[in-house]
Amino acid sequence: MLQQQPYDSPLPNLLKGSPPVRFLSSLYSLAMKIRNGRFTSGRAAVLSLKSPVISIGGIRAGGTGKTPCAMMVGEMLQETGNTVAILSRGYRRKNRSDFIAAPGEKINWHDCGDEPAMLHNVLSNCWLGISAHRLRVAQQIEQVAGNVVFILDDGFQHRQLKRDLDIVCVNESLFNDRMLPDGFLREQVSSLGRAHVICLIGKKENRELLLHLEDSIKSTYKQASTFIAYPQPCGWINAGTGEIAERPPCSDPVAVCGIARPERFFESLESLGVIPCKKIAFSDHYSFTKNDFVNIHKLYSKELVITEKDAIRINEFSSEISSKIWYLKVRLKFHSGDSTKRFKEKLQNILPKL
Incomplete structure (x- = not known):
């Protein structure tokens, strides 16, 4: 597996990689394995919506391009005449109750979080559903909006909701990270085995590194289509x-x-x-x-x-x-026109149920 530079940590250098922190990371890793095992085995319930669901998420906490990817997907869907609905928990919002906004409705980011507010602002024909229980607000949107395509924002770990397409955003640190709290990983890299699409997002100047990483991802996670994109x-x-x-x-x-x-x-x-x-x-x-x-x-x-x-x-x-x-x-821009075409085809393949 391709090795990168020394891993990042949210902790000060004094604690980074220390035995107590590594022990906490191993406990967290075990907890995530048990949780994922419950969903994989069917012991934890997975509920479905009538409309297609595209999850866009990541395995790393913060800063992997999930929101720009959600924006790109929303714009592509709207270009083909689809009504989009963003589902999110609304991280750091001040209002804790369920929140739904119709397309064009003026909203305050305090009610829904800054990233969902930005998506609603940029995507012209976009519903917004904010709740810790995404299924609940999604069902309410389906009742009033009819045929929609749901984008489950930061949804890779929200396994309670069935998705038709699982897009996972990763960056250059993919194979050289550690589990929280020592590193930034929310779950093991092996969880990419659940992904349908892996978007490798990084700086254009790192093109050669990204191409090497793409080869490693393709050889390890053959079930997923892999794309490189640049901000x-x-x-x-x-x-x-x-x-x-x-x-x-x-x-x-x-x-x-x-x-x-x-x-x-x-x-x-x-x-x-x-x-x-x-x-x-x-x-x-x-x-x-x-x-x-x-x-x-x-x-x-x-x-x-x-x-x-x-x-x-x-x-x-x-x-x-x-x-x-x-x-x-x-x-976001894909590194080749062929990649853009293939990505759009992945989106279109889940839409016939409309």
């Missing part, structure tokens, strides 16, 4: 006015983000020739306040640039503040 910057949008530009108005802005892998955002800026005068990283899903941006702007007297996901969390700010902020629009 592709698609322009800048003013968070206050909606103005679109090829470049931000300032070549040395303050770069601010609250995402799982801030270094990816900062690297993408520099690859576009945007050299931030200051880089500020908040925790993933951070709830920005107006003062965060007012103080940063006062301190540096520069325009601010953020990610599209961060932009969802500032949409209640006044236009006076948000008009000084630009966000980078990024979409």
Whole structure:
């Protein structure tokens, strides 16, 4: 198996790889094996919907491109005339009750989470169902919307709901990671044996590494179709006015983000020739306040640039503040036209039941 650089860990170096932490990781690994075994053996119930379900998930916590992949899938389905419904638990939302939003309905990210809100905002004809019990809100959507295609966001571990297509997003660290809490793996890499599609998402500059990884994945998980995709910057949008530009108005802005892998955002800026005068990283899903941006702007007297996901969390700010902020629009792009065609065929193959 292809080996990568030293593995990442959410823990400080003092604890990373220590015997107590490895013991905790082995306990967690055992718990996941038992849980998965219950579903595989049929001892745990798996429930079905009338409509097709596409799960998009991962085996690594945070930052593997699941949300951009869900956005790409939603756009492809809508291009062929399908009505899409996003199902999510709504991570870090403030409202704990079930939440359903119709296409075009104005929503607040506090009710559903920032990533589902972004998907609902980008996908024009999209329902949104948020609940710890995804089946319950999905059945309610089916009653009012009729024929839909459900996208189960971050759904690989949500095995209670039967899916017609299981898409798993992985990155360059796939074969060199550890189980939580020592590493970032939610479950063993061997769980990819359940996947129908594996999307290997990484930087275009790492093309050779990604191709080597693709070969390793194909030889190990023969049941799955494997694709390589790159995050592709698609322009800048003013968070206050909606103005679109090829470049931000300032070549040395303050770069601010609250995402799982801030270094990816900062690297993408520099690859576009945007050299931030200051880089500020908040925790993933951070709830920005107006003062965060007012103080940063006062301190540096520069325009601010953020990610599209961060932009969802500032949409209640006044236009006076948000008009000084630009966000980078990024979409996934397959490394070949043939890959795009094959991926679309995988989607179409599950749709005849409509």
